[in-house]
Amino acid sequence: LSSCGGDSQSSQTAAGGEKKDTIVVGLDDQFPPMGYRDDDGNLVGFDIDIATETFERMGMEVKLQPIDWKVKEQELNAETVDCLWNGYTITDSRKEEVLFSDAYMKNRQIIVVMADSEVNSMDDLSGKKLALQSESSASDALDSVPDFKNSLEEVLLFDDNNKALMDLESGGADGVLIDEVVARYYTKKDASKYRILDDSLADEEYGVGFRKSDEELRDKVNETFKEMKEDGTLAEISEKWFGEDITTIQ
Amino acid sequence: MAVLTVKNAKKSFGENHVLNDISFEVGKGEVIAIIGPSGSGKSTLLRCCTILEHLDGGLIQYSGDVLCKDGKYGDKEQMQNIRKKFGLVFQNFNLFPHFSVLRNVTEAPIRVAGMDRQKAEAHGRELLHKMGLSEKENAYPCELSGGQQQRVAIARAMALDPDILFFDEPTSALDPELTGEILKVMRELAEEHMTMVVVTHEMGFARDVADRVIFMDKGYIVEQGDPKVVIDHPENERTRLFLQRFAQDGVSSSKEGEPA
Amino acid sequence: MAVLTVKNAKKSFGENHVLNDISFEVGKGEVIAIIGPSGSGKSTLLRCCTILEHLDGGLIQYSGDVLCKDGKYGDKEQMQNIRKKFGLVFQNFNLFPHFSVLRNVTEAPIRVAGMDRQKAEAHGRELLHKMGLSEKENAYPCELSGGQQQRVAIARAMALDPDILFFDEPTSALDPELTGEILKVMRELAEEHMTMVVVTHEMGFARDVADRVIFMDKGYIVEQGDPKVVIDHPENERTRLFLQRFAQDGVSSSKEGEPA
Amino acid sequence: MNDLLSLSLQLLEGFGWTLAIFFLTLLFALPLGMPLAMGRMSKHKWISKPVEFILLVVRGTPLMLQLIFVYFAPFYLFGMPLGNYRFPATIIAFSINYSCYFAEIYRGGLESIPVGQHEAAEVLGFSKRQTFFRIVLPQVLKRIVPPMGNEVITLVKDTALAQTIAIMELFRVAQAAAASRTSLVPLVMAGVFYLVASFLITRAFNWAERKMSYYH
Amino acid sequence: MNDLLSLSLQLLEGFGWTLAIFFLTLLFALPLGMPLAMGRMSKHKWISKPVEFILLVVRGTPLMLQLIFVYFAPFYLFGMPLGNYRFPATIIAFSINYSCYFAEIYRGGLESIPVGQHEAAEVLGFSKRQTFFRIVLPQVLKRIVPPMGNEVITLVKDTALAQTIAIMELFRVAQAAAASRTSLVPLVMAGVFYLVASFLITRAFNWAERKMSYYH
């Protein structure tokens, strides 16, 4: 796998091959507020703002490439994208395939229930149905707590969080396990309709995924992160999207 | 009493008056041949008699039971009762391809007449034997020659013991060599005094076997009577013209006329 | 020189010896009728002469040009050249349903013989006129009666000006009334000294029009000669038996024999 | 190795759901197609036109949408809580969708039976019901075997759409496994399952075709 | 209101990709199906058997898998960089898949032409090529119109699978819009697009059927 992308970073980007300093960012365009489409169809989101800022500082041109999230690692290794940057959770099994940047943000997997639900804790969910987005870090998080998982009557895997929440609302599921940042976005409109359990699953961290061979590129991104932390850019972008600075770069 | 009475039968398809005031009777044991040019309404007449088409006006009566009067038909049950009195042998046989020969013959007696299976099969075998098809009872229609298929069709029609049998051009779909075979079967039926109405182009058969010939043209009966008279010495101009054509292909080996 | 020479022709399908040592010649302007029971190999013989089947052994020669010798065929070009010398009218016509009548007749002259379209159409119209089909040139085959379809098939075969025309049972697919019509066309062709080989069941036609009759049985030529002699006074026992059957359906109005 | 075994077991479990959808859809859609076909062929415009419209809409929109609609409509349109409606909704959506495809195939078969078969049965006195079940239907079955074979193979693969409303069928299991292993192997294995199923169906239909070829 | 307009424009753009996949697939798969059909019908086992196997595999596995395979195989099997291969890969996978389905339809059509048509052409001296293009093919076209209509409508809806390798076709756009709006409206609107397309295709095929019904 390393034969092509071996030595240097951006010069090897196949997808943007014509131009030396173009970097292709692979993302899911159905993952608000990290990356999604606004009402006019433009790609927007927290991750998109940070990625754009980071690579601009590095003197690179950014090309945003929405991909199907279920083949994201294959896209990365096939060099059709140069990094995965979209609320991409750092896990041990992914580390074997992918080179991660420093974690730039903390995330929790939280459980959303309907406001009038009798479920108040994870224990109350035993024997009930939990919905979540398939192929997401929520499913990894759930796998890491087998006792909880086994106590559930059923795990419902949906293509996207949208349908999972619809299923919750319409009574098909009793709770939705979902990235905290995403949950905030979705529940913003109808805050009174939903309730978030106090319990949450293991904390996790978002990072940017690179090919194993692109260490130089990864290091440069880490440096840029620090720069942006220092001059307050990260905080600024975070406040724009979340109303507070929740980034974790030291 | 006549087995079949047709009086002032009328039938149109839209503007096309296919049957105009057709009347005739068929007595028990009689064999009637209906001849006439293509499109003259012969098939339509047979279809009306077998309730495949409904008359617009006129009467059809089987052994005194009225099928329709002034174009009005009885109820379902009455019609079903009358259906038992006749049988029809289609020009292209219309055998049921998915049934064996025996089952083609026994299905209606069992399902429609409610006959006991064993009795129906015994009767069916007897009919097939008479038709020279004893060895074929387990064959399927597609495995039979045209002539054999037709004999199955006859056996099927006979299986319900009808008072009268209708045939629509029984030989025109057959290889000429087989024609002789099938005409022989019909001759035998005639000898057993089966009542039959046969639409045919076989003048030889009409002349030799029929008791009466009806010549139709444009939905009218133009001429009817003794076959020898009608065929060999037709009175009507139209009949003469029609029969002349047959001379050409050797019915009577005569070469006198050119076709019109 | 003979238009067609067939010598010691042999053909088997697997174990089934369909043609066993068939030899005959057809002279210019001759009309040959081939008769015989079903399965005797008549159609196969015609198909071998028209290169639809290949002989296993023997010779076929058209006006001196060898098509095959001892079962060995010439190259593609030679075969293509010989194809121009004959025409075939299929039993079920095999007209091209998607072409108009005129185009059925002109397509081969234009595409195969490379004739100029205008010339081909003029010639095609002439042929259709001769066949009494002038008004039908823009019709499609499905709009024609069986007899009309057959006349188109004849015109199509004639359009390449063949030296010899083959017919496979030209009337057996037709309504008896149309048979007279088509036989009239063939009589006219005969009068114009068209060389023809006709497989037929029409004894009347064979007797009246053919110069020579060939009677086949089980892949052999059993008897051949003057039609009056062969048909009315057959020497061979098998021929006699075969012709008896025809008596039944009125070829000669005789009633002497029952079929075997 | 052990991992491959456990993966196989998971896939097999998913395949169980796939088969359940497959067979239940056939169970309902096969008979349901017939009244639709007959409605479509009806002489009465007020029957044939609505049926034609239904066929157009169902065949003209993606099954995935129909699944979403059938599953969520009771709640969003009528406020009915869904409870355990997931699997029934899948079967309803699949059955409706496939019965419309089957209806068009049946119609082709029905229209190809010569009118003479109906007439022969009528003259012999068979009732409409007897004519249909004893004379027409057996002949229709024979004629529709090839197109039905195609459609049924498509059904096997379409079962993957049930994941839209979170049914854990084969493809969903394979995708989840592929994601957690960051490997395409589970997807390829799922492909093999589909291939084997398609192959067996093809065989079954060829067998049916041969079995019915005792006549033509 | 303004929002709906902008949404419609986005969907329209996605529909552009959908149409591009649709027409390019037809462009390649329609002719490609013919040699496959003929290969399948070949008298030589060493041609017909491999073709039969190809048809089985392609028709027996999900198109989604084929898309993934066609897109990633050049890199994972041969180390070739993929560059701008996304759209070409889509067209290749769709064309292969559909040519196999078309091949089976063509085969049905070819087998239904009476052998007498070939013989008549042969006796008249037409070359094999002329016989095929002038006599056989026009008649085949007429006979395959109905099954082709079904298959082509299926193609319209199958284009949605192209999102697997990140083509921004209609359904993908609709899903993204549905996610950010937390609403099913975009999906329903996409359904309407598919329905209209299916309707127009049905119309076109009915027209073709009528146009070719000047003979039978």
Ligand SMILES: Nc1ncnc2c1ncn2[C@@H]1O[C@H](COP(=O)(O)OP(=O)(O)OP(=O)(O)O)[C@@H](O)[C@H]1O
């Ligand atoms: N179902 C129908 N609808 C409309 N017209 C019909 C129908 N059936 C028959 N006709 C017309 O009725 C006329 C008589 O047809 P019919 O079949 O009774 O003639 P026929 O004497 O049997 O001819 P043939 O000797 O060719 O069988 C024809 O003009 C035919 O076109």
Ligand SMILES: Nc1ncnc2c1ncn2[C@@H]1O[C@H](COP(=O)(O)OP(=O)(O)OP(=O)(O)O)[C@@H](O)[C@H]1O
């Ligand atoms: N393609 C074939 N393959 C195998 N056997 C064949 C083939 N064509 C003909 N036969 C066999 O050859 C024999 C002669 O058939 P052919 O068609 O030449 O007879 P025919 O004299 O034309 O009969 P008919 O009067 O019924 O047309 C028959 O036994 C037939 O089954």
Ligand SMILES: [Mg+2]
């Ligand atoms: Mg008639």
Ligand SMILES: [Mg+2]
């Ligand atoms: Mg023959």
